[in-house]
Amino acid sequence: MDKEKKLNGGREKSKDSPRTGLEESFVLYDHKKLRMGYTTGSCAAAAAKAGTRTLLTGVETEEIVLDTPKGIRLHLPVEDIHIQRDESGIPVKVCCAVRKDGGDDIDATNGALIYAEVSCTGEAGVTIDGGEGVGRVTKPGLDQPVGNAAINHVPREMITKGVLEVCREQGYTGGISVIIRIPEGQRIAEKTFNPRLGIVGGISVLGTSGIVMPMSEKALIDTIRVEMKMRRENGGEYLVITPGNFGERFASEMPDLVRTHEMKCSNFVGETLDMAVDLGVKGILFISHIGKFIKVSGGIMNTHSHEADCRAELMAAAVLRAGGSADLAREVLSTNTTEDALKILKQEGGDELFDAAMKRITERIGFYLNARVQGRIETGAVIFSNVFGMLGKTENVPDLVEKLRRQG
Numbered sequence: 022m023d024k025e026k027k028l029n030g031g032r033e034k035s036k037d038s039p040r041t042g043l044e045e046s047f048v049l050y051d052h053k054k055l056r057m058g059y060t061t062g063s064c065a066a067a068a069a070k071a072g073t074r075t076l077l078t079g080v081e082t083e084e085i086v087l088d089t090p091k092g093i094r095l096h097l098p099v100e101d102i103h104i105q106r107d108e109s110g111i112p113v114k115v116c117c118a119v120r121k122d123g124g125d126d127i128d129a130t131n132g133a134l135i136y137a138e139v140s141c142t143g144e145a146g147v148t149i150d151g152g153e154g155v156g157r158v159t160k161p162g163l164d165q166p167v168g169n170a171a172i173n174h175v176p177r178e179m180i181t182k183g184v185l186e187v188c189r190e191q192g193y194t195g196g197i198s199v200i201i202r203i204p205e206g207q208r209i210a211e212k213t214f215n216p217r218l219g220i221v222g223g224i225s226v227l228g229t230s231g232i233v234m235p236m237s238e239k240a241l242i243d244t245i246r247v248e249m250k251m252r253r254e255n256g257g258e259y260l261v262i263t264p265g266n267f268g269e270r271f272a273s274e275m276p277d278l279v280r281t282h283e284m285k286c287s288n289f290v291g292e293t294l295d296m297a298v299d300l301g302v303k304g305i306l307f308i309s310h311i312g313k314f315i316k317v318s319g320g321i322m323n324t325h326s327h328e329a330d331c332r333a334e335l336m337a338a339a340v341l342r343a344g345g346s347a348d349l350a351r352e353v354l355s356t357n358t359t360e361d362a363l364k365i366l367k368q369e370g371g372d373e374l375f376d377a378a379m380k381r382i383t384e385r386i387g388f389y390l391n392a393r394v395q396g397r398i399e400t401g402a403v404i405f406s407n408v409f410g411m412l413g414k415t416e417n418v419p420d421l422v423e424k425l426r427r428q429g
Contacts, residue, residue, distance in 0.1 A: 041096055043124070043232075055235035058124030059097070060228025061203075062176030063089055064135035065119075069199045070183030071099040072115040072139035077191040079104075079112050085119075087183060089231025090175060100134065114140040116202075126235040129212040130224060133205050139184075142196035147181045149199045154206020155226060160219030162254030163247065171215070171225035172201060179231065201226060214244055217284065218251055241287060246296045248284050257282030259304040259399075259424045262293060264324065267310045271405050275308075279425045288313075291322025294393045294400070304399035306421040307390070311382070311404045311412055312359045318385035322393060335382075336362045343377035345370055363406055379404070379413035387415035399424075 043057050071085040081102050087095045097119050105114040116138045123131040142148065151157070151170025158165050164173040172180075184197050203209075206223030210216065213224060234240070252260060261283040263269045272280055286293040290307070297305055307314065312332065313324045319335045321328065336359060337350040349369050356362040367375050383404060390400035401415040 041122070043093070043095070055125035057235065058122045058126060058128070058131070058233035059089070059095055060176075060231055060233055061121055061130055061133075061135055061224070061226045062173065062179055062228030063087060063095060063119075063231040064097075064121050065137060065172070065176055065201045065226050066179035066183045066231075067095065067097045068099070068117055068119045068135055068137035069139060069180045069201070070187055071119070072117045072137045072199075073184045073187040073197055074191075075102065075104060075117065076112050076115040076139050076141065076197075077187060077193050079110075082117070087179075087231075090179070091230035091232045093232055095231075101136070114138065123233045124235050126233050128233065129209050133203060133209060135226075136202040136204070137180075138200040138202060140198050141193075142198050144196045145194065147184045147197050147199060149177055149180055149201070151223070151226070152200045152202040154203035154209075154223040155201050156206070156210060156215050156220035156223040158219070159221055160251055160255055162251035163218060163220070170201070171220045171223075173225065173227050173229075175229050175231075176226045214248060218248055238289075242289055242292050242296075245284070245286055245289060245293060246300075249293075249296055249302070250300055252282045252284060253300050253302055255282075256428065258302060259306070259421065259428050260284060260297070260302060261306050261308060261425065262286050263308050264288065264290075264310070264313045267407065268308045268313075271310075271403075272308045275403075277422055277426070278306075279422075279429065281429060282425075288323050288325040288328070290317055290324060290390075291393055294322075294390065294398075298394055298397050302398055304421055304424060305401070306418065306425065307400070307402040309402065309404055310359075311363070311406055314386055314402060314404050315359055315382065317389055317402075318382045320389045320392075322389075332359050333357075333362060336366075336378075339378040339381045339385075340366060340370070340374070342381045343374055345374050345378065360406060360408055363409055363412075367409070383413035383415050387417075390415075 067085045067087045071082040074082045083099050085097055085099055100118045102117040104112050107113050116136055118134040118136040121130045121133045151172055156171035158167050158169050158171055161167055180199055210224045261280050263272055263285055315332045315335050316324045333354050333356055337353045340350045340353055352365050353362045386402045401418045401421045403414045404412045406412055
């Protein structure tokens, strides 16, 4: 699939394709221009607005204008329009879709059709629910209460605003029922955080601005916060946090560790600590491969390589602190990965120096974690290697493991 087609949700984009309003909207990331897109919330609101107009006029709406909370006006094509009419030919139900376009963002929902099924009701106002492929909330602490469709409050506001705008235009004073459906939603949900959040049966309809910002760190940090808030409100005063799959796998092999409230933080160690303090978490036990947390031993709280990559330098400093020679430190500096550095340290320095260096690293990790939270919550860390297994842990790890056990 060529790039033009991929960025258009899998459809061929011809010169005559309608302009959505985002053609000149880009962000710069890693010296590249990345195209913006629009959220599932915008798609749902646009489909609901288009469906309402078709319902009240009897004429198919093939393009709809939507004002997003970000202030960008979108002109979105409407697809797969179905009109159910009564015996006299008056529309009683309309179903139509808007296709999600995530721009140049890495987005599991890109290209999915977001449907709105719209009908008139006897009571005034707009009622909103989710159908096929829209998740249901099963745990407290999320944007919507338990039992509701996982359509967040901003998309609900956008849907309501768009529907009422059409009702006013057409002089209709009755009620409108909107059911959002995403036929691919259950399959897509397997690639999202929803199963971890207790959202079952499909994806969430999201978006606070209506616009997708490519490679948005804020979006991922917001997702981490949503999960932490949910875990905190479900009894998770103490949390197990891993940067990714390696840490999760190692945690699963720790027999004494209760992992009821375990989550991932990606590269955002500092932001995760900040939100933990804000949400009233009492303690965090990090479990990480040394390749990530060696950076934390230098006070680096975003472990992405774009932010900093001084793994060899920090490892070499630990070797010197542990009493290793300058020659050995230079060998460590020449390595490309922390696993390579560990092998050299083990072979050239022996077990005693190896253990001493790991002790220095974990001490520095503990220092910087505590410094970030200013002692307001308990923090600890376990670091490991895929080759050598457990490398070290901060001195309070047994205490945190016991508190996690008691918490259950």
